[in-house]
Amino acid sequence: MADPYKIESRDRNVSIGASPLFLREDEIRRGAELLYFGYTRLTASIDEGLAEQGLGRAHHRALYFIARKPDLTVGELLKFLAITKQSLGRVLSELTNRDLIETRPGASDRRQKLLRLTESGAALEAQLFDDLRQGLSNAYTKAGQDSVSGFWRVLEGLIPEEDLPMIAALRKLG
């Protein structure tokens, strides 16, 4: 067999090649549940701060990526969010109306719109980021560094290959 890990059966409790442990239903369910509860609890903690401003999660996601990559174009942001331009349009115009973001035309391509946080947008994003930091640094500290690496590795494996370069680009320069 070329690849002993390749999945070739729809059976449950399937044992494949040398690695039966990874494929038992209970371990899959455990991961699914922890991912669900972990993700929802973390976002719930942010929702509170967000609600104070009369904003929702959609706004936060946009603020987050704009903070992360200043001068992001609308097209790039659309790829991160994986929503339609119409949906994003609403979010961006609300953020603009509240003076949380500002735009300017691209230097090399003036059709593009470069997105940036305003000063008050940056302040709000920082405040929301703090909730993220509280939750994640608490979890990191409790789990320990080795666990954090494993956490990252498994999550990376959940993401389709073709999306990884885009995500990796978030961690590079501006």
Add this chain to the structure above:
Amino acid sequence: MADPYKIESRDRNVSIGASPLFLREDEIRRGAELLYFGYTRLTASIDEGLAEQGLGRAHHRALYFIARKPDLTVGELLKFLAITKQSLGRVLSELTNRDLIETRPGASDRRQKLLRLTESGAALEAQLFDDLRQGLSNAYTKAGQDSVSGFWRVLEGLIPEEDLPMIAALRKLG
């Protein structure tokens, strides 16, 4: 200082006690991003199978927990989903109309309604579970067993203490 890990500052790039690595902004952002993309990509893979049946994520979550804990009461399910009974009511009546779930009164407390999958509900849930299994077992296999343990540990740390017993109960008997 009693607890060297305790967070006492809102500064970014803060270094605390003996464990500065865990608290740097980049590591927090990396975790937040991987969690976001990992979670959304995994659920997106399920949405396709769900859309074929004309169902949404809300239906899947209910099916999932009923599959996981047969004879779950409505009240218990409400706690897992953390939504209002009105929202859940819509979902459950749709699932009932499609003959995917069935109910019967509780034995010890006849006010309760015990929820179960029908045969076709179980078949559908199994099919949807397969998408979960594909995604997670692929990620588990790529990452390796040690990473999987770390993945679980960090996620557990993201969940408020008071919610953990409820989640642990999912892995016990019926």
Add this chain to the structure above:
DNA sequence: TATATACGTCAACATGGCTGACCCATATAA
């Protein structure tokens, strides 16, 4: 000059949350 691309916008609609008000049946405590 023709065409493709980046972005915007109007309109209608779906999903899945929410609040508030009110109901019934059954358990439980006074």
Add this chain to the structure above:
DNA sequence: TTATATGGGTCAGCCATGTTGACGTATATA
């Protein structure tokens, strides 16, 4: 035994956030 609390249901209206489809404008590029 009667009062109250609890588990669950339901109607009505609203909100946030996604979707399609159609169409418009400015700028790049072949």
